[in-house]
Amino acid sequence: MPRSDDATYYHDDPAWGDVTPLAQDDGGLHPLASIAYTDEYSEAMGYLRAVMAANEYSDRVLALTEHIISMNPAHYTVWLYRAKALRETGADLAREIAWLNPTALQHLKNYQIWHHRQTIVDVLGSPAGEADFIATMLEQDSKNYHVWSYRQWLVQRFDLFASDDELRWTEAMIDGDVRNNSAWNHRWFLVVGGQGGRLESRRLVERELEYAKYAIRKAPQNQSPWNYIKGVVRAAGLPFSTLTDFALEFADMRRPDDIYSSHALDLLADIYADNEGSKEEAKKALHLLASRFDPIRAHYWNYRKALLEVPETTA
């Protein structure tokens, strides 16, 4: 936040001499949660309200919005008006992106900056440079929700589903932290989302199963790849029993002292529940979860047990 000695004012600026600011009038009662704005912020907002009322879109409006954003980057009104001013004035959008980069790095959890960037890149019509910028952002916070959502928008907008670079980058993110669930979700988005939610290619199914298995063997108590592998089996239209041998690697119920993953037990419960003849085994897996391997969720595991008693049609 600029200090008052280097503040920017408009009332004595000849370039703004033709504008009468619209001051805020709080009326009789004192509003709740009111903020004692600096004179600088109050004045700038007064000029913004005036130009908005006059529907002015100009270079000086761009400068004004930049000034207000520097004081309050979470101000959606200013971002929206700026986006419109950029459009109306035919401003240089590459310059806009260059200005946005440091602003975004300072304000990692801001919705507006990402939506604004999306609007600009959409008009620019090219994702060039965006991957590098995203990499910088994720170095600060590898699970930033806005950044990953923006990446998904880029993939969709520029049809990067089949891009080898995109898949390799995602693998590098998972390699960096096999528990980064945002990266797993992005892989799903690329591989399965790109196929409309169905996995019909045998080759792809095999590849994805192997990929998830490799990740699970690194850290069997990591839920992300377990969710992923179950999703792959479902999207491929295969029964859960496809994974029986794999799950047994981590959870042999005959030897409860040698269980290496509660998620393997969870999957076994699903596998055994599919078959009338193995429901007792499913109950055993759920009992182990409730009593020993994941007791905080005992109510949930017991609920799953109760569902085993319910006829298929209503469950």
Place this chain on the structure above:
Amino acid sequence: MASSRPGPPEASAPSSRLEEILDDKLRIQELPESDHEYEDLSPQEEAHMAYLESVKIPIVDDFKTESTEIQDETLEVVLPFLEGNPNDFPLNEHGIPHLQKEKHVKFLKKALGDYPAPFAMMDASRPWIVYWSLQGLSALGYDISEYRERVIHTFSLAQYPAGGYGGNYGHLPHLAATYAAVLSIIMVSTPSTPSTYDSINRKNLWHFLGQLKQPDGGFNMTTGGEEDIRGAYCGLVVISLLNLPLELPDDAPARKHGLTSFTDRLGEWIGKCQAFDGGISAAPGNEAHGAYAFCGLGALAILGAPKHTLHTYLDMGALVHWLSARQCAPEGGYNGRTNKLVDGCYSHWVGGCWAIVEAAAAAAAPSPASLWNRDALARYILSAAQFAKGGLVDKPGKRPDAYHTCYNLAGLSAAQHRYLHDGDAVAEQGLDAPFGWTPNGSFAGSRVWADADEVGLVHPVFVIPFGAVRESRRYFAGKNSF
């Protein structure tokens, strides 16, 4: 929605406090591992440690990554609060800190007051601050009617002439601000003060909402803004509570794509937000997230009775699996995503999903006592999420704010109370379904809170007191048009 919260700018600097706490913990760990270490433990502390041991997951992978490092650091900060009582709060009969109601009331009243200049960053979020504070105060049993005139005045300044609410005078209208403004107004209004309800320009609001409805069924947050599941929830809450016409205004752009109602294609759009792991995301293809899950379920619970809509638009088995996995062990509080950290705000975002899910699950199985661990959540809130001087927090070492105070208290309420949804009591037309909820008594299972630690009932869908829902319903039900 979590990220829209305005943290106090810079001023918060929780890291220094965090270091303080970490240092204490390290010193404790430096003590030799011998029996006499335990001689200082009170029987209560021993009981807490035995409990924590009993709910942890006994399997720990050797392979470490960034995620496990910060999880381990977090646990070091949280555990002392679950084992002992570092804040020296008075304890209840279960050896758990009492809910510090008076301190929290004081904190929230202060949150409604004035802010110094650096808080300009929250300018656009002022309606949220008002809503969080009023809802938190109500949950604590505080009578908020003293704020009636100032609430109405505050939002009359923030109401946009063409419809909807912004953060302040001259701000463009936004659906999040509109949601918070409408809930705040409804909370302080009664049918005996009709001018308070009538301060909302329903007709212009309806037109504003018409601009937000998208051809794919979802809602934008503002004109030219992002489309995400907050829009679906906030939009339906406002339409339903104010009894606005479901029909799209003639000037709604979605009409050009053949849509005629606010509800067209909406259930399907929400269904597309269900991620491969069962959770619900901000928009189709994004990662599943606790706050968006609540928005999705809340929206479906307005579209119809949960026992119908959840089964129609979602894979219920996968959803319950994912929600259940959000409860952190042994912390007891919730995280918002797979492999992320516990945070008190998810006490509501995830904890609040259960009433809706249980209402839907009851249709499929013999009614379960409870699908989730209410006791563990209450333990986290009372022991680890209360700030010494008042207000509630994300986790120990963080500063309190109105957001975390409101949603920790809503989560505590969710743990303490049971609700029933009677889908047959409400006509299955329009958006009447959310008015079919009734309280069904306190949770009677194992519990760590005393009667004095109970907070008020919170409506499972609208997240305001039941009385406010009932009275506004009575008022607006009679308004068939404008």
